[in-house]
Amino acid sequence: MHRIGIDLGGTKIEAIALDGDGRECMRKRVPTPQADYVATVATIVALVRDVEAELGVSASVGIGTPGAPSTRDGRMKNANSTCLIGQPLKLDLEAALDRPVRIQNDANCFAVSEATDGAAAGAHVVFGVIVGTGVGGGIVIDGRPLTGANAIGGEWGHNPLSGEDEPRPCYCGRLGCVETWLSGPGMAADHLKVTGQSLDARAIADAAAGGDAAAEATLQRYEARLARALATVINILDPDVIVLGGGLSQLSRLYEHVPRLWVPHIFSDTISTRLVPPMHGDSSGVRGAAWLWPLGETS
Template sequence: MITAFDIGGSTIKAALARGPESLTMLGRVPTPRDDFSAFADAIAGLIDKGGASKDGPVAISVTGVVDPDSGLVTCANIPCIDGRNLARDLGTRLGRTVLVANDADCFVLAEAHTGAGRGHRVVFGAILGTGAGGGLVVDGKLHPGAGGLAGEWGHGTIVATKVSVAPFELPHFACGCGQSGCLDTVGAARGIERLHRHLHGTDLPSTEILARWEAGDAQAEQTIALQVELVSQPLALVVNIVGPGIVPVGGGLGNSAALIARIDAAVRPRILRKLDRPLVVPAQLTTDAGLVGAAMLGLESQEP
C-alpha cells in the first residue's frame, strides 16, 4: 500500500492507496510552512494514522517544481522545503522510500489513468487556476522533462499583443517569473481579473466575472472573449507540438464547463489535426486529483 499526500501551501491531505481508484482518506492537517521538523512530524502523524506497513512507500504531490535529476524542490509557498531534496530528507526522517512530484504532474497522471484522459496515449493536462501550468503523460507514464518543467506552458513571451477583440492591441504584462508576456499573466483566474481591470477599470474576482459573462453581461463578454483568444493560440501550439489525444483542464477555471467549451471551440480550428469531437475538456477529478496522482506515482515505482 502507498501512503499518498497532496501538499499545498495551507493544507496537507493524505490517503492510504491500494490502487488509483481505491483510496482511504486519512484526513488533513495545516501545512507547517516554516519548520521542516514540524512538517515531517505532520507527515509522520498521518502515516501512523493510516497504519501502513513500516516500509511502505510515501508518494507526494506538492505545489512547486521538482527537479527529477537533483531532487530539489522550488516552492515559495512552503519555505521549509524550498531548495531542499525533499524525497531524500523526508525519506531519512521517516525511514521510508519517498517519491515527490509537483501537483500539475500528479493532476495529469490522475486524469490520464482514471479521468478524462483514460484510453488516450498522450494526455496534456492544462491547469488554469490561480495561474497557468500543466503536465504531460505519454503511454501512461509521467514525462517530467529536464528540470521537471515539461508541460509548463504558462511561461515564456508568447501572449499576443494584436488581437481581434477591442481594444485590438494589448501590452505585455510583467510576470512573477521575471519575464513579460507570459500566459500566466492573462490565462487563468488572476489573468481574467487583470484583463477585466485593463479593459473596464473595474476590480472583480474571476468568479464574479464568469457569473456575469454567463448572465450575458457585455463587459464580461469582452473580457472572456479576449482571454479565450489569448489562451487558445498558445494552447493550439502546444497541441501541435505534443500531439495529445485529449486536454483535460484543471484548476478553478476548469470548473466552468461553458468557458472550457469556448476555449475548445477556439483551439480546434487552430490546430493541424481536424477533430469532430471535443479536445479541451473539463477535468473529471476535481477534488482528489493530487492524491490519485501521488498514488499512481507510488504504484509506478513498484512495477517490475
C-alpha cells in the same frame, strides 16, 4: 498493495490511501506549517504514520508538491511555498519514513490521476492543465509523468503568450507569461484594465451569465487566449486529451468554445484532441500522488 498520496499545499496537507484496486480507503488533511520546512517534513511523516496505523498497513508514498526536485542536486526549485526551495525534501522524507518516496510537481500529479482512472483514462498522451490562482501543466505518456531533462515538463504557464503586446510582469521574473493572462488573477486584471471594475474570476463568470456585456467580453478574450496557448501545446505535443483542472475548469463554456477557437492556430487539417473537465476535481492532485506508484511497483 496500498498507496498513500500526499498533496502538499500552501494551506493544507492532504493524504489519501488507495487499496490495490485504486479504491479510496481513507482521507485526512491537516494545516500546513507556515514558512517552516522542518515542521512541514515532520507533519508529512506524522500524516503517513497516522494513515498506516489506522489502516494497519505499510504503504508506498507519493508526494505532490509545488515546484519540483532539481535534476542537478535533488533540492526543491520553482516552489511558491518558498520554505521548500533549496531543501532536500525527497531525501529527508525517505530518511524519516525509511523507504523510497516519489515526488512530482502537483500539476503532474493532477495529470497522472486523470490519465490513470479519470477523464483521460486509457489515453496515450495526456496534457493536464491547471488554471486557477496560477497556471501549470503536466504531461503523462502511457500512464507515466514526463518529468523532462530539466524537471520542467509541462510548464507551459511560464512561456510567453503569443499575440499579446502588454509586457505583464510574472512572479518568476519574466514578462508576459501565460500565467499572467490565464490565471484567475490574470482574468481579473484584464477585466479591471478594460472596465475599471474590480471583480474576481467567479464574479466575472456570474456577471456574464447574467447578461453583463463587459463580463461576457472578458470571458471571450480569455477563451481566445486559452485557445492560442493550448494550440501551441497541441502543435508540439499533439496530445490525445487535454484535461483542465483548477477553479477556472468549472467554466463549462470553455469545453465548447475553446476547441472551436483553437482550430486556426493548429497545424493540421483534422484535430482529434479532446478538451475535457476533470473527473476527480479537487481530489486529482492527491490521487495522482498515490498513483505515482503504478500497480506492481514497489521501488
